[in-house]
Amino acid sequence: MTDAPGQDLDSLYQEIILDHYKNPLHAGLRDPFEAEVHHVNPTCGDEITMRVHLDGGVVGDVSYDALGCSISQASCSVMADLVIGKPVEEAMAIHESFLTLMQGKGQVEPDEDVLEDGIAFAGVAKFPARVKCALLSWMAWKDATTQSQGQTQEATNG
Amino acid sequence: MIEGLLPQLDIVRKDFPILERTLAGGLPLIYLDSANTSQKPQVVIDTMVDHLERHNANISRAMHQLGAESTEAFEAARDKVAAFIGAPSRDEVIFTKNASEALNLVANSLAWATGDLAIGPGDEVLITEMEHHSNIVPWQLLTERKGATLRWFGLTDDGHLDLDGPQGIDELITERTKVVSFTWVSNMLGTINPVAEITRRAHEVGAIVVVDASQSAPQMPTDLAAMDPVERPDIIAFTGHKVVGPTGIGVLWGRGDLLAQLPPFLGGGEMIETVRMERSTYAPIPHRFEAGTPPIVEAVGLGAAVDYLGELGLSAVRDHEHAITAYALDGLATVPGLRVLGPLDAAERGGAISFEVDGVHPHDIAQVLDARGVAVRAGHHCAKPAHARFGVQSSTRMSSYLYTTPAEIDALVEALEYTRSYFKLG
Numbered sequence: 001m002t003d004a005p006g007q008d009l010d011s012l013y014q015e016i017i018l019d020h021y022k023n024p025l026h027a028g029l030r031d032p033f034e035a036e037v038h039h040v041n042p043t044c045g046d047e048i049t050m051r052v053h054l055d056g057g058v059v060g061d062v063s064y065d066a067l068g069c070s071i072s073q074a075s076c077s078v079m080a081d082l083v084i085g086k087p088v089e090e091a092m093a094i095h096e097s098f099l100t101l102m103q104g105k106g107q108v109e110p111d112e113d114v115l116e117d118g119i120a121f122a123g124v125a126k127f128p129a130r131v132k133c134a135l136l137s138w139m140a141w142k143d144a145t146t147q148s149q150g151q152t153q154e155a156t157n158g
Numbered sequence: 159m160i161e162g163l164l165p166q167l168d169i170v171r172k173d174f175p176i177l178e179r180t181l182a183g184g185l186p187l188i189y190l191d192s193a194n195t196s197q198k199p200q201v202v203i204d205t206m207v208d209h210l211e212r213h214n215a216n217i218s219r220a221m222h223q224l225g226a227e228s229t230e231a232f233e234a235a236r237d238k239v240a241a242f243i244g245a246p247s248r249d250e251v252i253f254t255k256n257a258s259e260a261l262n263l264v265a266n267s268l269a270w271a272t273g274d275l276a277i278g279p280g281d282e283v284l285i286t287e288m289e290h291h292s293n294i295v296p297w298q299l300l301t302e303r304k305g306a307t308l309r310w311f312g313l314t315d316d317g318h319l320d321l322d323g324p325q326g327i328d329e330l331i332t333e334r335t336k337v338v339s340f341t342w343v344s345n346m347l348g349t350i351n352p353v354a355e356i357t358r359r360a361h362e363v364g365a366i367v368v369v370d371a372s373q374s375a376p377q378m379p380t381d382l383a384a385m386d387p388v389e390r391p392d393i394i395a396f397t398g399h400k401v402v403g404p405t406g407i408g409v410l411w412g413r414g415d416l417l418a419q420l421p422p423f424l425g426g427g428e429m430i431e432t433v434r435m436e437r438s439t440y441a442p443i444p445h446r447f448e449a450g451t452p453p454i455v456e457a458v459g460l461g462a463a464v465d466y467l468g469e470l471g472l473s474a475v476r477d478h479e480h481a482i483t484a485y486a487l488d489g490l491a492t493v494p495g496l497r498v499l500g501p502l503d504a505a506e507r508g509g510a511i512s513f514e515v516d517g518v519h520p521h522d523i524a525q526v527l528d529a530r531g532v533a534v535r536a537g538h539h540c541a542k543p544a545h546a547r548f549g550v551q552s553s554t555r556m557s558s559y560l561y562t563t564p565a566e567i568d569a570l571v572e573a574l575e576y577t578r579s580y581f582k583l584g
């Protein structure tokens with residue numbers, strides 16, 4: 001038996017999540033960027049527009065305009081703060097680690113060294129309906145980053 | 159004491175076994191998501207079990223006793239549904255999988271129609287901005303495929319169809335209009351639309367009128383035969399699971415001569431008269447539109463469901479919904495920062511109430527309510543354009559039904575207060 005929702009509200013709505021929700025980091029759309037993507041969660045209608053700027057193999061900037069619940073908004077804020085300034089490869093590894101946590105049905109122990117504030121989402125993994133909320137921005141980021149890499153590649157190849 | 163509630167509500171509630179269950183932590187279930195799907199009375203469950211236990215066989219094609227019993231039960235369900243909506247003829251009742259399939263059946267058959275019914279460039283299909291996606295997308299597909307034009311009624315700020323504005327009924331219903339399709343009651347705004355008026359106007363220009371009755375059939379009396387033929391829609395569609403019936407079964411009612419003119423939708427067993435390798439001829443309605451083995455036990459369950467509603471009386475159900483909706487609107491008005499989308503007068507609406515609360519996203523509201531045992535829906539409720547019209551991306555929706563009590567509304571309001579305090583709002 002998994003924990004039924006309702007018993008565990010506080011494990012879902014960690015203080016860190018509510019803080020990021022109230023004061024999201026890196027919000028807004030900025031220049032420069034190589035790729036802009038728009039992702040939606042078709043079941044609930046949450047939406048995000050995200051821009052990624054890569055700067056010589058490093059995530060130079062992640063900027064976004066997002067509409068959604070506390071989980072999706074906070075997740076976006078945490079994600080942007082985690083990956084900005086990191087080499088793309090390391091950022092992708094963080095992405096992978098967050099994905100594993102979210103898909104772990106509450107059984108995966110998060111690594112604070114890698115995920116920092118992202119560990120606050122461990123409780124979300126126990127609420128299957130909310131996992132998609134937490135992943136929306138991360139999926140958008142991966143998509144935009146892959147596109148940016150393609151752009152940068154083309155630019156170098158002339 | 160609130161006037162208009164179903165008499166003996168306590169006893170009625172006992173008909174619905176699920177209402178007795180508790181949720182995690184021993185919380186009682188407060189089910190306010192009936193516009194999404196309704197709960198099922200014991201008699202529906204028992205009828206379906208009995209059919210499977212004692213009468214199961216394929217229909218129409220089995221020559222044995224069980225086959226006869228099953229066929230009889232299936233066709234009896236058609237009679238019950240016909241009585242439920244006051245269909246002028248029982249053969250005009252066609253079983254589908256759900257309301258969506260019924261609407262798609264109509265739109266697809268019209269796409270294949272020739273002669274009078276053919277739709278092409280220059281023709282218009284008119285819908286509204288408050289439709290469920292199931293009554294938008296099939297018409298988009300039809301008009302895109304046939305090069306016709308899709309138009310729609312906009313909405314007023316208080317959630318009614320804008321029939322009197324510059325883009326109102328005079329402008330939009332014209333000689334070019336071939337089909338007018340709209341919902342009787344909105345699943346998001348709750349609005350009850352003026353079916354008779356729109357239908358009359360559409361018929362004046364020779365358009366076919368399709369009405370999505372998914373939200374009206376559960377909570378308002380429907381008596382097609384009693385309607386003036388010029389004000390009677392040509393087609394109505396609804397879904398079994400919202401009228402205390404099972405999932406997997408829907409209903410299309412259509413004017414007999416129109417249905418007989420429409421080309422078939424799906425081909426297969428049951429819908430034919432005779433098949434030769436070169437060509438087939440088709441069975442008369444209703445079988446013409448029921449290819450393959452239908453959802454037999456679901457139809458039988460739906461028959462029991464509409465009988466159950468008939469016994470309670472749809473006017474009594476409507477009075478109950480009206481009373482509960484008025485009580486809920488009053489209760490919701492006491493929650494700070496809460497805004498109801500749609501009409502604020504219970505007389506103008508059905509029992510689905512969508513709302514926003516400043517500072518809390520609908521998902522988060524639904525999550526906290528769930529933790530208190532209160533089941534509501536959060537999201538766009540398959541009505542994205544209607545949300546966009548009101549500048550919101552999603553909303554929270556409570557929807558009552560014949561088993562809803564005032565105490566459950568109190569619990570909702572209390573849980574909303576708790577939600578606000580949980581998210582530290584004022």
Ligand SMILES: Cc1ncc(COP(=O)(O)O)c(C=O)c1O
Pocket residue numbers: 193194256257258259290292293341343344345370372373397540
């Ligand atoms: C107004 C309206 N139309 C159509 C539908 C579609 O019903 P179904 O999903 O059973 O086809 C619904 C219910 O979701 C509805 O509320």
